[in-house]
Amino acid sequence: MENASRYTPGAAYGAEVRKQGDTWTLELVRNLSHPPAKVWKALTDPEHLREWAPFDADRNLGVEGTAMLTTVGAPSPHVTETRIKRADAPKLLEFTWGGNDIRWELEPSGKGTRLTLWHNIDKNYIAMGAAGWHLCLDVLDRFIDGHPIGRTVGPDAMKVEGWKQLLAEYSKQFKAEAAS
Numbered sequence: 001m002e003n004a005s006r007y008t009p010g011a012a013y014g015a016e017v018r019k020q021g022d023t024w025t026l027e028l029v030r031n032l033s034h035p036p037a038k039v040w041k042a043l044t045d046p047e048h049l050r051e052w053a054p055f056d057a058d059r060n061l062g063v064e065g066t067a068m069l070t071t072v073g074a075p076s077p078h079v080t081e082t083r084i085k086r087a088d089a090p091k092l093l094e095f096t097w098g099g100n101d102i103r104w105e106l107e108p109s110g111k112g113t114r115l116t117l118w119h120n121i122d123k124n125y126i127a128m129g130a131a132g133w134h135l136c137l138d139v140l141d142r143f144i145d146g147h148p149i150g151r152t153v154g155p156d157a158m159k160v161e162g163w164k165q166l167l168a169e170y171s172k173q174f175k176a177e178a179a180s
Helices: 036-044 046-052 123-145 163-173
Strands: 015-020 023-032 055-057 065-071 078-088 092-097 100-109 112-120
Touching: 015 123, 023 123, 036 046, 036 092, 036 100, 036 112, 036 123, 046 055, 046 123, 112 123, 123 163
Parallel strands: none
Antiparallel strands: 015 023, 023 112, 055 065, 065 078, 078 092, 092 100, 100 112
């Protein structure tokens, strides 16, 4: 396993914010060099989620129904009941997490996958959410590549060299105050 302490995130990219009524949605797009089926497994399999995601799942997320997600890095255990609304392998995954909607769309792109994440998020946390998901998706990509660096979420994410710069870039991009 590559040492996560040597990981430095790149510049902010591939993110947009949309507002519809009172709902704010963060959209992140990444092009991964892996086929959709491999990315799907990383998004749904509990063992794979433990390598990169900001939550643990009590079951495979690739089947509609109820699952329990445990937030990683929270000051105290935070378990939420999640409803998997759509699971259309290996194309679309929609669920709720902590009262927010999350949607993953996987599209074949050459030999890889165009991965799009939509996350409804409190407007005060959009920049932090973008920076956090940026790190998660970097870790996901390295994990799928076979070069895992270990999950980097919550307080551990904020210790990554380059975190403050990444947060500042997303804050500037979204014209938001960086949450401390």
